[in-house]
Amino acid sequence: MSKIRLFGTSSGYVEIAPAAAASNNTLTAPSTVGEIIAKDAAGAIGVTSVHTTNVVATGTAKVGAAITISESGIEASGIGITCASINGTQIGGRRNLVINGAMLIAQRATSSTSDGYQTVDRFRPDSGNEDETPTQTQVDVSSGTSPYAEGFRRALRITNGNQTSGAGADDYVQIEHRFEAQNIANSGWNYTSSSSFITLSFWVKSSVSKDFQMTLRTTDGTSQSFQFETPTLSANTWTKVVKTIPGNSNLQFDNDVSQGMTIYWFPYIGTAYTSSSNTLNSWVQSTSSTYGVTDPTTWYTTNDATFELTGVQLEVGSQATAFEHRSKGEELELCKRYFQVLVDDGNAKSFGNATGYNSDTIHLVTPLRPEMRTTPTLEYTTGTDYYGAYQNNTVDYFNDWTVVGNSHPRAVDISAGGGVSITAGTSVLLRTTQSASKIRFTAEI
Numbered sequence: 440m441s442k443i444r445l446f447g448t449s450s451g452y453v454e455i456a457p458a459a460a461a462s463n464n465t466l467t468a469p470s471t472v473g474e475i476i477a478k479d480a481a482g483a484i485g486v487t488s489v490h491t492t493n494v495v496a497t498g499t500a501k502v503g504a505a506i507t508i509s510e511s512g513i514e515a516s517g518i519g520i521t522c523a524s525i526n527g528t529q530i531g532g533r534r535n536l537v538i539n540g541a542m543l544i545a546q547r548a549t550s551s552t553s554d555g556y557q558t559v560d561r562f563r564p565d566s567g568n569e570d571e572t573p574t575q576t577q578v579d580v581s582s583g584t585s586p587y588a589e590g591f592r593r594a595l596r597i598t599n600g601n602q603t604s605g606a607g608a609d610d611y612v613q614i615e616h617r618f619e620a621q622n623i624a625n626s627g628w629n630y631t632s633s634s635s636f637i638t639l640s641f642w643v644k645s646s647v648s649k650d651f652q653m654t655l656r657t658t659d660g661t662s663q664s665f666q667f668e669t670p671t672l673s674a675n676t677w678t679k680v681v682k683t684i685p686g687n688s689n690l691q692f693d694n695d696v697s698q699g700m701t702i703y704w705f706p707y708i709g710t711a712y713t714s715s716s717n718t719l720n721s722w723v724q725s726t727s728s729t730y731g732v733t734d735p736t737t738w739y740t741t742n743d744a745t746f747e748l749t750g751v752q753l754e755v756g757s758q759a760t761a762f763e764h765r766s767k768g769e770e771l772e773l774c775k776r777y778f779q780v781l782v783d784d785g786n787a788k789s790f791g792n793a794t795g796y797n798s799d800t801i802h803l804v805t806p807l808r809p810e811m812r813t814t815p816t817l818e819y820t821t822g823t824d825y826y827g828a829y830q831n832n833t834v835d836y837f838n839d840w841t842v843v844g845n846s847h848p849r850a851v852d853i854s855a856g857g858g859v860s861i862t863a864g865t866s867v868l869l870r871t872t873q874s875a876s877k878i879r880f881t882a883e884i
Contacts, residue, residue: 535763536626537561537616538773540641540751542577542593546771546780547879550576556883559595560774562748563615563883568709571600573612578747585677586642586749590764594642594749597706599741606736608711613703614748617884619812620659620699624692628755632686639702640681640759642750647738648674651746652705652713652731655684658698660691662725666717668732679750681759687722696812698884702753705731706746707739776812776882781805783877790878791869793828795861801828802843802854803869807880811848815880817841825876828859828867835859836872851880 544560551557552574554565564575578596580587586594597612629635645651648671655665669680692699712730723729738744750762765773782790793801807815817840824836837858846852861867 533763534752534754534756534760535765536618536622536637536753536755537751539770540749540762541591541764541770542595542749543767543770544774545577546774546778550574556778556881559593560778561616562595563617564595564597564613565615566610566612568607568609569600569612570602570604573600573706574598580749585679589642589750589762591642591749591762594644594747597746599706599739599744599746601742602739606707606709606739608709610707610709610739611712612706612739612746613708614706614746616702616751617698618700619696619884620693621695623699624694626755628686630686630690630692631688633688635686636683636755636757638681638683638754638756638759640679640750640752640762641748642677642679643669643672643704644675644677644745644747645672645706645738646675646745647741648672649735649737651738652703652708652734653682654703654705654730655700656703656725656730657690657692657700659693661689663687663689663722664725664729665722666719666729666731668719677747683757683759685722689722689724702751703730704746704748705734706744707736708734710734772809775809778883779807779811779815779880781878781880782871783879784871785874786871786876788871788876789868790871792866793855793869795863795865795867796854797863798861799859800854800856801859801861801867801869802852804850804852805880806850807848811880811882812884813882814846814848815842815851815882817851817853818877818879818881820873820875820877822873822875825871825873826855827870827872828855828861829870830861830865830867835861835867840878848882853878 539559539561542559542562545558546560547556548558552572554572556563558575559577564573566573574597576596576598578594580591580594595614597614599612602610623630626637628637630637639655643651650668650671653667653669657663665684667682670678672678708730710733712728713733714728715733717723717729717732719732738746752759752762754760754763782788791803791805793803796802819840821838823838825838826840827834827836835858837855839857840853840855843852843854859867
């Protein structure tokens with residue numbers, strides 16, 4: 440059997456030896472300087488392994504007969520390049536089902552000690568049986584922190600009150616984000632399949648080190664709950680939480696504008712709503728105790744403890760993609776489906792021209808843009824001489840408004856009387872006359 444021996448240094452050499460049958464391998468002289476071409480018996484050239492720290496290819500590279508890779512991109516002939524294995528195909532378009540997840544919009548106020556929708560739009564803090572109501576505030580995200588580096592500038596903060604009587608079984612502090620059922624039904628999530636997923640991600644910070652209870656809870660059909668816990672947070676340190684949630688055959692989402700699902704964050708939740716035997720990380724039928732497992736009381740019993748939240752994203756797929764930042768204007772338009780302000784800019788602000796229906800009643804029809812979720816209800820402040828109807832160089836002051844029954848999600852008709860004296864069929868200019876004057880429309884879930 441012949442061998443070819445290539446001598447190297449004095450310490451060794453390299454041998455190229457054919458297999459037992461010499462016809463199986465040949466060493467072909469290079470056709471170009473610097474090449475060594477090895478062929479098998481069929482004349483095919485194969486490379487089974489290349490290990491290098493840097494490969495630079497000039498020209499193009501071909502994979503099989505159909506794919507060419509070059510500096511201009513990847514070309515495929517006769518086959519498809521798919522993304523089925525990349526986050527379940529969810530890599531483009533609008534991904535975030537959460538509205539105002541970056542906490543940019545706060546149409547009502549930036550701080551409040553009341554429950555419900557009071558500050559950051561679409562996020563609803565509530566508490567129950569507490570000694571002192573917590574404060575909800577839209578706050579700045581500090582520079583130099585991880586969420587700031589990802590583009591977040593606002594957060595929702597809950598500041599605990601002084602709960603002098605301790606943590607009772609019925610006590611709780613929570614933040615909700617509610618979804619229209621049709622937005623989940625039409626999201627692309629195959630929610631009745633356990634092999635189809637949604638992924639929730641968010642940034643959270645607490646002044647008290649602990650883990651926190653969380654729940655997704657559906658509304659349509661037989662309500663189902665998915666309970667889980669955050670990791671244990673280090674005090675005063677932002678932590679990114681990612682949770683992937685499968686579908687389940689018991690889930691139902693109707694194709695309508697009603698509440699279909701809610702995400703709950705619990706700074707604290709009492710034992711009346713939890714159970715140590717609850718199953719975490721799985722869908723179960725909702726009961727009064729299926730909001731989580733028993734929650735440590737350390738946050739709730741710490742005066743002025745804080746809980747902050749930003750960067751909330753819920754998306755279809757099994758992976759958390761980068762947060763879908765939207766402009767403030769675009770986010771505001773999404774929020775207006777649930778809450779719109781007609782006027783709240785203070786004293787002497789004009790907000791419409793009304794028509795005298797008769798000598799002591801005026802009607803103002805206000806278009807709603809965008810269309811609201813349902814026919815809205817009216818929120819307004821009242822007191823002495825809060826609004827003025829200006830006509831013919833005179834002003835009539837009044838205080839009360841009423842939504843007329845022919846209103847709808849695209850326009851609202853509000854009427855005023857009691858203090859107005861005008862000529863029927865004529866027009867009056869409407870203005871606020873107090874700094875506290877506000878007129879707003881709500882169609883919140």
